[in-house]
Amino acid sequence: MSKESMLKNNLGRVEESIVEACNRAGRRREDVTLIAVSKTKPVEVLKEAYDLGVRVFGENKVQELLDKYEALPKDVEWHMIGHLQTNKVKYLIGKVEMIHSVDSLRLAQAIEKESAKKDCVTKILIEVNVAEEESKFGIRVDEVESFLERLAEFKHVQVCGLMTIAPFVENSEENREIFKNLHKLSVDIMGKNIDNRNVDVLSMGMTNDYGVAIEEGATMVRVGTGIFGFRNYF
Ligand SMILES: *Cc1c(COP(=O)(O)O)cnc(C)c1O
Numbered sequence: 728m729s730k731e732s733m734l735k736n737n738l739g740r741v742e743e744s745i746v747e748a749c750n751r752a753g754r755r756r757e758d759v760t761l762i763a764v765s766k767t768k769p770v771e772v773l774k775e776a777y778d779l780g781v782r783v784f785g786e787n788k789v790q791e792l793l794d795k796y797e798a799l800p801k802d803v804e805w806h807m808i809g810h811l812q813t814n815k816v817k818y819l820i821g822k823v824e825m826i827h828s829v830d831s832l833r834l835a836q837a838i839e840k841e842s843a844k845k846d847c848v849t850k851i852l853i854e855v856n857v858a859e860e861e862s863k864f865g866i867r868v869d870e871v872e873s874f875l876e877r878l879a880e881f882k883h884v885q886v887c888g889l890m891t892i893a894p895f896v897e898n899s900e901e902n903r904e905i906f907k908n909l910h911k912l913s914v915d916i917m918g919k920n921i922d923n924r925n926v927d928v929l930s931m932g933m934t935n936d937y938g939v940a941i942e943e944g945a946t947m948v949r950v951g952t953g954i955f956g957f958r959n960y961f
Contacts (some may be wrong), residue, residue, distance in 0.1 A: 748941035764951030767958040789815040801932040825850040827890040846918035883947040888928025899936035906943035
């Protein structure tokens, strides 16, 4: 099979699984955004995906995202999903649709400052370490609310929701509790009406577990391997 038709097949399969998960959960397909995670993949592959209709891409490295931003048409939505250093924020502002990985006040301040300079508002998600894995970035569940309160004064940062990276597991059911907890956290926060803080976006679920994540309320799923195949790291 050619590479192009493999990509087409993969996209079709992922789309089908998303629809099935939405049906199981009684949710509408249009309430779930598929982010095609294209990290490590060459620009030509992204262009093929673009030609197949993909308009929402996720990247985890600043330079790589910028290179691909330059190479692809301007109607692509870029999502920064990887850990972000404060000093690199300035390169992204105005180019990314959303930053999923905000996990410190320092980072949020940098986004505020650079967005103010460019006179724009940047959408962000708070990365939450629901699984409480030591190795992971993210804010602890019990600290999210006070963190949000500290962001309330920022005029150029729009908090849209929460993101989590669940552990790699063989059986996606093992992550159900994590997705449930992130959903519950967002419902709790919404109930408290923190000034200017809407958290109805839930970015959760990757290739191995996006079906379960959708059942538990994901509004964005980040799928890499399932679309582009395995990654080669050099
Ligand atoms: C790489 C990555 C993904 C996609 O992972 P797959 O298992 O390949 O679907 C999703 N989210 C983040 C934050 C990633 O870094």
